[in-house]
Amino acid sequence: MNKIPTLFLEQKVHRKKPQLLIKFKYNDTIINLLRKIPDAKWSNTIKSWYIKDSKENLALIINTFKDITSIDTSKISKKNVFKRNLTEAQKKLLNNFYIYLKGKRYSISTIQTYTFFVADFVNFHTKTPLEELTNRDVELFIEKVFIERSYSISSQRQFISALKIFINFYPKTKINDLILERPKKSRKLPNVLSQEEIIRIIQVTKNLKHRAIIALIYSCGLRISELINLELKDFHIERKQLIIRNGKGRKDRYVSLAESFLPLLSNYYYSYKPNRYFVEGKNNVKYSTESVRQFLRKSCAKANIKKTVTPHTLRHSYATHLLENGVDIRYIQSLLGHAKPETTMIYTHVKRKDLMEIQNPLDTALQKLNKIDKDKKKLLLSGNI
Numbered sequence: 001m002n003k004i005p006t007l008f009l010e011q012k013v014h015r016k017k018p019q020l021l022i023k024f025k026y027n028d029t030i031i032n033l034l035r036k037i038p039d040a041k042w043s044n045t046i047k048s049w050y051i052k053d054s055k056e057n058l059a060l061i062i063n064t065f066k067d068i069t070s071i072d073t074s075k076i077s078k079k080n081v082f083k084r085n086l087t088e089a090q091k092k093l094l095n096n097f098y099i100y101l102k103g104k105r106y107s108i109s110t111i112q113t114y115t116f117f118v119a120d121f122v123n124f125h126t127k128t129p130l131e132e133l134t135n136r137d138v139e140l141f142i143e144k145v146f147i148e149r150s151y152s153i154s155s156q157r158q159f160i161s162a163l164k165i166f167i168n169f170y171p172k173t174k175i176n177d178l179i180l181e182r183p184k185k186s187r188k189l190p191n192v193l194s195q196e197e198i199i200r201i202i203q204v205t206k207n208l209k210h211r212a213i214i215a216l217i218y219s220c221g222l223r224i225s226e227l228i229n230l231e232l233k234d235f236h237i238e239r240k241q242l243i244i245r246n247g248k249g250r251k252d253r254y255v256s257l258a259e260s261f262l263p264l265l266s267n268y269y270y271s272y273k274p275n276r277y278f279v280e281g282k283n284n285v286k287y288s289t290e291s292v293r294q295f296l297r298k299s300c301a302k303a304n305i306k307k308t309v310t311p312h313t314l315r316h317s318y319a320t321h322l323l324e325n326g327v328d329i330r331y332i333q334s335l336l337g338h339a340k341p342e343t344t345m346i347y348t349h350v351k352r353k354d355l356m357e358i359q360n361p362l363d364t365a366l367q368k369l370n371k372i373d374k375d376k377k378k379l380l381l382s383g384n385i
Contacts, residue, residue, distance in 0.1 A: 004027055004029055004030065004068055004069040005024045005025040005027050005030070005069065006024065006069060006070045006071070006072055007022060007023070007024050007030070007061075007065055007069060007070070007071045007072065008021075008022075008023040008024065008072045008075070009021065009022060009023075009058070009061065009071065009072065009073050009075065009076050010023065010075045010076070011053055011075065011076060012046070012050075014043060014045075014046055014050055017052065017053075018052075018053040019050040019051065019052060019053050020050060020051050020052070020053040020054075020057055020058060020061065020076075021046070021048045021049070021050050022034065022040070022048065022049040022050065022051070022061060023048050023049075028285065029068070030065070030068075030069070032286075033064055033065070033068070034049050035228075035286070035288070035289065036107075036108045036109060037051065037060065037061075037064065037109055037112075038109055039051050039052060039057070041289075041290040041293070042288055042290040042291070043290070044294065056116065056151070056155070058076065059116055060112055060113070060116060063112055063115070063116060064112060084119060084120075084123040085123065085126055086119070086122065086123055086126065087126070090122055090123075090126070093122075093130075093170065094115060094118065094119050094122065096169075097115060097118060097166060097169055097170070098111060098115045100169050101114060101115065101165070104165075113158055113162070114158070114161070114162035114165065114166075115162075117155075117158065117159040117162045117163070118162050118163065118166045120141075120145060121138075121141050121159070121163065124141050124144070124145060125137055125141070130170065130172065130173055131172045131173060131174070132173075132174065133173045133174060133175055134173075134174045134175060135174075135175055135176055135179050135180065137175075138163065138175060138180065142156065142159070146159070153183050153184075156182070156183055157182040157183060160180050160181070160182045161182070163175070163177070163180060164177045164180060190312075190313075190316035190320075191307060191308065191309070191313050191316060192313070192316050192317050192320045193305070193307075193309065193313060193314070193317045195317075195321055197303065197305055198218055198314070198317060200303040200305070201214060201296075201299050201300060201303045201305065201309075202214055202215055202218075203303075204299055204302040204303045205295070205299045205302075207295070208267065208268055208271055208272070209268060209272055209279065210295045210299070211264065211268075212264055212265065212268040212279075213227065213279055213292060213295075214296065214299065214314065215258075215261050215264055216261065216265075216278070217311055217314045217315065218314040218315075218317060218318050219257070219258040219261050219318070220242055220244075220255045220256075220257070220318070221255065221314075221315045221318035221319060221322075221335055221336055222244070222255075222311075222315060223311075223312070223315060224289050224292060224293075224311040224312065225289070226244050227278070227279070227287075227292070227311070228277075228279075228286050228287055228288075228289055228292075229245070229246070229277075229286070230242075230244075230277060230278040230279070231245075231276055231277055231278065232269075232274060232276065232277070232278060234278075235257070235265075235278070237257070237262070237265075240256055240257045240259070240262070241254050241255070241256055241257060242254070242255050242256075242257055244337065251337055253334065253335070253337045255335050289311075292311055293310060293311065296309060296310070296311060297309070315336070319332055319335075319336055322335070329341065329345065
């Protein structure tokens with residue numbers, strides 16, 4: 001059995017942001033684990049994997065690989081290395097919590113994130129017995145740790161979710177999970193491309209594999225993880241359907257294949273002859289999510305599209321265009337694999353056709369004024385005041 005190479009961690013500014021570089025000699029085991037970390041990316045420019053430089057991510061990388069290989073942190077600033085002072089009993093409890101989460105079939109990234117947050121919480125109150133911890137202790141932890149580390153609202157919501165599960169696992173505390181509240185999510189409108197922009201991106205993408213990937217993500221509204229895990233057996237050509245297996249929330253769903261995509265699919269398949277997955281890298285392994293992001297950025301640049309476009313932008317555009325074409329919101333929810341209709345409802349806020357039909361009150365005011373004073377010269381905002 002080959003020894004797994006050492007991981008070398010380093011801090012560097014990349015893409016104008018501080019990043020944590022993860023360097024190592026090529027190894028499939030390490031790469032497959034990194035691919036399971038949602039925010040970890042590969043950069044061709046610096047020839048390294050990287051993730052946002054934060055204490056949270058540093059701990060995530062260390063916890064992921066500490067039992068697999070040695071980790072060199074000599075180039076990491078000491079102030080960024082967060083050390084916990086946990087007792088052996090606390091370590092054992094957290095390890096059992098980790099196993100408990102695995103038994104609940106959570107994804108590896110969720111298990112690591114939840115264990116990290118609970119370990120932080122236990123460490124913060126290490127001098128207080130777990131049985132004595134209350135809701136006020138939770139509030140103090142958020143005030144002192146989350147605010148000081150500038151954690152996002154989504155991270156705080158994850159912590160509360162982790163703590164609620166931990167309380168079920170270890171019900172001896174005085175924390176009342178019914179009172180624990182998650183802060184409201186930030187409601188940002190999704191970035192959406194026009195149908196003309198989508199076609200332009202596909203047209204300028206000359207690489208056949210890349211073109212097939214972009215067309216499939218958009219035409220089926222796929223998440224990037226769903227594309228990467230898509231197998232050839234999931235295509236039902238005779239029914240013009242595609243089954244998405246084990247999507248977010250471990251749900252399967254069917255989506256329709258575009259008639260116009262089928263010739264491209266056939267051309268791609270017979271040209272590349274993938275073995276198992278719809279799209280494969282070297283040695284028939286899963287394709288890299290970062291590779292998709294990279295060639296999509298290049299295609300957008302060629303198409304002269306200035307806005308930021310990610311694979312998820314194609315999914316947002318798919319949903320919005322369905323809505324604009326009159327498809328019922330309940331069907332769109334099913335096609336996207338959303339658990340709650342509220343998640344799908346965000347697309348009602350970006351429907352271009354409906355918004356374009358709403359007359360601006362300034363136009364209405366001018367029309368009324370011009371209608372009343374028919375004999376007078378038509379009032380124009382661009383005229384002299």
